[in-house]
Amino acid sequence: MKNKKSTAPEGEHILSTEFFSQVIDSMPDYSIFSVDNDLKINSWSSGSTQLFQYEVEEIMGKDFDIIFTEDDKTKGLPKTETTKALQDGKAVDNRWHIRKDGSKFYAYGQVYPLKGEDGEVKGFVKILRDLTERQNAEKYAKDVEELSVHKESILFILSHDFRTLLTGVTGTAEYLNKNFDKMDKAAAKEMLQLLQITSKQQLDLLDYLVEWARIKYASEAFAPVKINLYTDVKKVFDALNDIAVTNKVHLHNNIKKNINVFADSEMLFSILHSLLNNAIKYSHKEGKIVVRAKTKENSIIIEIKDDGLGITKEIKDKLFTPEITTISNTWKKDKEAGIGLILSKGFVEKNGGKIWVESTEGAGSSFYFTLPSEKTK
Structure with missing residues (x-):
């Protein structure tokens, strides 16, 4: 095809297609390529080859969606990008993309028509820049910040709850040591029982803190596997049967037997045990606790519902935070309940889920948490 004769004034330069191609190929940090109206790739820069690993001859004529993750393709995002570019003049996004070898990278992208x-749309051009290192740096900074927050939380608990329990133990032991010979036998026995109960609370609190620190600071402890949810709930019911019978609370496992989650088994057991234990403690006599689950997209939503005391707004706003153990009410007296909720939140989030509560004072509570239904990358 012959070039059109230049009509530019003398002394001006015409920027040819070859010149633009050289400019594009001189930017190896960027992937720049185009697609036609059928979303088939029809040009491919050297930066694209470097980023996606496809050579020109391999990629030409392939569908635009070849660079998108399966999840994004299912959502129809390749078409969404071009539609938005037509409507707004450009489409901008930050998302994960797929290389030839299946590896992923995080990129900032723009699509232009x-x-x-004659103004007719001939196709689209996409410009990408790899942000993986920046994304990893931001994740690292976030992880450091999260560890700092959890360290502060542990110190908060140690300085308040643990110190309070230790003070009670040492104070009681000191009194007994000084006055045991002249104390009434019944009074001495009562103080010894108090000492035993307080020591047990202290040991339980320490176990919670050790477990929390183990999960937060030892990544090798995290081992997610496929778990049958019905079976795991049944195991926790068996473990809590005595306390449920003592409190005359009825447990109902309404989980369908074919529902599975992908999570760390020890963490899941701890989450279920903590939430169910709390539900039993704050239920009325002859109360009922129901555990059920439903699937939503790639997650399982688990609900633990009781018809007990319910939760005030003051408490609800501080659940899953260290402040829960300092509120002047029954939760302050039960350190395990507050610490257990903080621990559960950390475990749920470690497994890629979230946790929340819905409650009406005097009418019971529903604790919800989500977990992946299959292995995530």
Whole structure:
């Protein structure tokens, strides 16, 4: 095809297609390529080859969606990008993309419509820049910040709850040591029982803190596997049967037997045990606790519902935070309940889920948490 004769004034330069191609190929940090109206790739820069690993001859004529994750393809995002570019003049996004070898990278991208001289859309151009290192740096900074927050939380608990329990133990032991010979036998026995109960609370609190620290600071402890949810709930019911019978609370496992989650088994047991234990403690006599689950997209939503005391707004706003153990009410007296909720939140989030509560004072509570239904990358 012959080039059109230049009509530019003398002394001005015409920027040819070859010149633009050289400019594009001189930017190896960027992937720049175009697709036609059928979303088939019809140009491919050297930066694209470097980023996606496809050579020009391998990629030409392939569908635009070849660079998108399966999840994004299912959502129809390749078409969404071009539609938005047509409507707004460009589409901008930050998302994960797929290389030839299946590895993923995080990129900032822009899509623009390509128009001919008559204004007709000829296709689209996509410009990408790899942000994986920046994304990893931001994740590292976030992880450091999270560890700092959890360290402060542990110190908060140690300085308040643990110190309070230790003070009670040492104070009682000191009194007994000084006055045992002249104390009434019944009074001495009562103080010894108090000492035993307080020591047990202290040991339980220490176990919670050790477990929390183990999960937060030892990544090798995290081992997610496929778990049958019905079976795991039944195991926790068996473990809590005595306390449920003592409190005359009825446990109902309404989980369908074919529902599975992908999570760390020890963490899941701890989450279920903590939430169910709390539900039993704050239920009325002859109360009922129901555990059920439903699937939503790639997650399982687990609900633990009781018809007990319910939760005030003051408490609800501080659940899953260290402040829960300092509120002047029954939760302050039961350190395990507050610490257990903080621990459960950490475990749920470690497994890629979230946790929340819905409650009406005097009418019971529903604790919800989500877990992946299958292995995530």
